[in-house]
Amino acid sequence: MKYGSRERGRMINIAICDDEPQEIERARSLLTRYIQEHPQYEITIHSYAAPLELLSYVAENGGFDALLLDVYMAGILGTEAARELRNLGDDCEIIFLTTSRDHAIDAFEVNAAQYLVKPYTESGIFSSLDKILHRINADRRHTITLKTSEGITRIAPRNVVFTETGRNNYQIIHTTQGKKLEVRMTASELFEMLSQNKLFVRCGASINLNLKYIRQISKDAITFDTGEHLAYPYRAYQKLKAEFLRFQMFPED
Template identity: 80%
Template sequence: MINIAICDDERQELTNAQELLIKYAHKRPQYDIKTCSFIAPLELLSYVAEQGGFDVLLLDVYMAGMLGTDAARELRQLGDRAEIIFLTTSRDHALDAFEVDAAQYLVKPYTEDGIFAALDKIISRMNVDQQNIITLKTSEGITRLMPRDVVFTETGRNNYQIIHTIQGKKLEVRMTAAELFELLGQNKYFARCGASLNLNLKYIRQISKDAIFFDTGEHLTYPYRAYQKLKNEFLRFQMFTED
């Protein structure tokens, strides 16, 4: 099942989006789509905090009381990894959308073709993610993990690898950094840094000559000699990634 939520404080816009999703579900019978609607961002945030999030979120930017981009930041802080499609009347918040890892940024009045194409792209990527789930034997037991949820990994005690996830968890696995990279490297976002670090370029906020800063607020130091290679890989990722 694919859970899709809509949040828009204008009832007519909310109704329009609901009707488009009903039409989309009818035209894509291979997907089991369930929808949920919210008239205010605080209502959405409260629901996610209490009952969990959604797979896809259609989120208006300009809403009374809170911008959609601010609501998205709070969702990310809750550990929610929904694919976000921003719906807006202006392009002024495109940079904010990028910072919260939005999947699409559609300007109203958006077309049926535009929103259908955005949903097709997102659901296709979700299906690929599901196919790439890896199973690891961790210190907590057997864990199934999507590579996209890994922020970075580092070598810890006794050569265990510590996996830092976007949800804030730290998992320990008994394997080498290279062996772990072979599994994570199915996802094009990953890069090696030195002998002990595997990095998800998607979550890197800043690189200095001696430290890497992540969207999660974490940071780590790394060998200076690896700076130029990492910088080049990060710039290449920023220029050519489609996501």
């Protein structure tokens, strides 16, 4: 596989969370070897010996680009920690590392990138990293520039949960970081910009949705991974349900 030159100023932060020191050391060693073999990526490694320590850091400072996360840890399962991360609006790429296949469904529910059973191989880790780092770099290239009420902002569509029409026909953009941005344009104009990400769909005349962050759809409201709830037109239910089911079956389409 050929790669381009490293893009300066585009640091990729990868965290390891495992309550066994030898497992942290093994994961760190493999990551270090991966970095040596892939100099086009500028990667920083962080490590945590407890999931609550990781969650506390993310809540205060924001998340990481990717996370190598053990499942069986004292205090809280890695899958539960991942669910808390999603509730915080963190959309990092998660690779679960575990001794059992029992939590694969839980991993799917939090949109994990990979689920590796210990003892995992170097090729397994490297293949997973290739996939997610390619996706991260592609997402970073796909940013849009918007004139918001606070000034000029660049944002990646992948970091938008949904948009809705607000006061004076401003569009309110809800992000994975919990921020709300106001832009003066129509919902259709905003959708045209966001739809470079194929996971965006229209819902009625005034709502744009990122299917990736929808947790549940009822006939009168949508619940997102961020914990937000949104009422929407009942007439849009059947079409939205079909789009969401298609995404669940073919998430990479």
